[in-house]
Amino acid sequence: MPATHTLLQVEIADVARLIYAGPCDRLVAPAALGEVCILPRHAPFLAQLRPGVVQIQTPDGARQSFFLSGGFMEVKDSTVHVLADHLLRSEEIDRDAALAARREAERILKHSPLFSERDRAKLELTKALAQLRVLEHAEVHRLKQQRGNL
Template identity: 40%
Template sequence: MTMTIHVDIVSAEQEIFSGLAEMVFAPAELGEVGITPRHAPLISKLNPGEVRVKVSDKEYQEFYVSGGILEVQPHLVTVLADTAMRAKDIDEAAALQAKAEAEEALNDKSGKIDYATAQARLAEAMMQLRALDRLRKRGS
């Protein structure tokens, strides 16, 4: 029998996932981490990106998180996300629109925009589109 670890992914709005997994991949502040059962305790900020949960050899579940906190205990992984959604639920049209608007704002030389906000919106849209792209490539 394969060892598993319990995974909870929650956002400010709702619980997104709760269940057992063989491995979890998350976009930690210093780079992507892979978490297996009996992993050493860890707390890290999360960057915007994709959290992948390997439920079994044949099943992965992908989630988009906009940032948050990752807590790892030997038998429990908790993702406390600012915003989280299943990758399959991402609105591609809205992400493309947000990307275009952020790029337009960054090209505006009038000085009337907040560049940090525009860069954050661009990064979020790009990560959502990347999560969708990976989901399509896996054929899920």
């Protein structure tokens, strides 16, 4: 790594705990107006976050993904603070529950005549799909590690 290489200093927390604190090369988060990628020396930035996946890449090249139910992100001086309503690591996600939530949300979207029910179902579908993406990212990372150890 060159001496001029700058890293982001990242803290990712929800109201109950700090889930990650440390350096990373980049962070990708689901901002309200679209996905954003934060790199070192990013301009100051404040964003509302929607439910989705927060991804970080650490200096050793490892990638970690977390489910985020919504929150806020502040970027200033190559420091990123993510404060979420609720966060989950991949090992905390129940795949069967996420699949069931996805099926139920899809059923409501297809059959409910009520806009309010469909709006809630869209949000629940977004959350379920994000949780499943975190599980997929974790599985890909696990397989890459296994290949590297062969």
